[in-house]
Amino acid sequence: MGSSAVTSDFVITTSDGIGLEAEKDRDFGHWMSISLFAEGPDYVARRENSTLWAAVDARTIIVRTAAAEPTHLPKFVEHIERRDIPTRAVGDHVSVRVDLAAHKSPIHHTDPDVHARLKSGANGQARPAGEGLAYRVNKVPVPAAEVQTWATAKLARHGVEADDVDIEWYREIRYKRGRSTLPVARVYATGTVTDADTWNEAVTTAAGLGKGKSWGTGCILERN
Numbered sequence: 744m745g746s747s748a749v750t751s752d753f754v755i756t757t758s759d760g761i762g763l764e765a766e767k768d769r770d771f772g773h774w775m776s777i778s779l780f781a782e783g784p785d786y787v788a789r790r791e792n793s794t795l796w797a798a799v800d801a802r803t804i805i806v807r808t809a810a811a812e813p814t815h816l817p818k819f820v821e822h823i824e825r826r827d828i829p830t831r832a833v834g835d836h837v838s839v840r841v842d843l844a845a846h847k848s849p850i851h852h853t854d855p856d857v858h859a860r861l862k863s864g865a866n867g868q869a870r871p872a873g874e875g876l877a878y879r880v881n882k883v884p885v886p887a888a889e890v891q892t893w894a895t896a897k898l899a900r901h902g903v904e905a906d907d908v909d910i911e912w913y914r915e916i917r918y919k920r921g922r923s924t925l926p927v928a929r930v931y932a933t934g935t936v937t938d939a940d941t942w943n944e945a946v947t948t949a950a951g952l953g954k955g956k957s958w959g960t961g962c963i964l965e966r967n
Contacts, residue, residue: 753806756822762798769958780810793948795962838933838966844953845926846882884926902942905934
């Protein structure tokens with residue numbers, strides 16, 4: 744859950760190449776986006792302020808956050824401008840770019856007896872709907888051939904019916920400070936807002952848009 748404060752975009756103009764470095768080294772991008780508003784790469788601060796970031800080009804980075812103002816500016820920051828995030832209404836046409844962590848839950852068939860035991864109480868009687876024990880399989884990377892369809896469905900769940908979806912690239916991002924990797928797709932899309940509340944929440948906080956927000960995923964950039 745994001746902060747109740749107003750979320751804004753901070754458009755940061757940097758020394759040449761910093762945007763490319765942030766995109767190449769996502770740990771650096773995370774440190775950079777958080778350190779503007781907190782001391783060090785504080786994950787709690789990121790969650791509390793719903794901080795997101797995205798590199799636009801070699802010299803431009805957008806940090807989206809509910810934090811009031813930057814606490815300090817590194818030497819590579821040449822200019823910073825605060826901008827409001829547009830609120831969309833049903834029927835609005837949007838054109839966006841977003842990096843998404845491309846995971847999905849695989850189809851898994853659970854033995855009916857196992858399912859019944861998980862959903863039953865101590866006396867063997869079925870619990871009311873929603874009160875049984877939860878179970879799930881681990882998510883897996885979306886196959887490359889399915890990414891476009893997956894991204895279209897993801898947008899639909901978050902309030903936009905897409906009329907065009909293009910995948911610029913799909914690759915694994917490796918965290919330098921660990922061995923973990925994250926499958927990420929860069930998505931360009933146009934479409935019509937069908938659920939304004941869900942879409943505006945996704946734009947503001949990236950709610951429901953998957954993992955890796957510290958590493959530059961989930962930050963929806965409008966292109967119109």
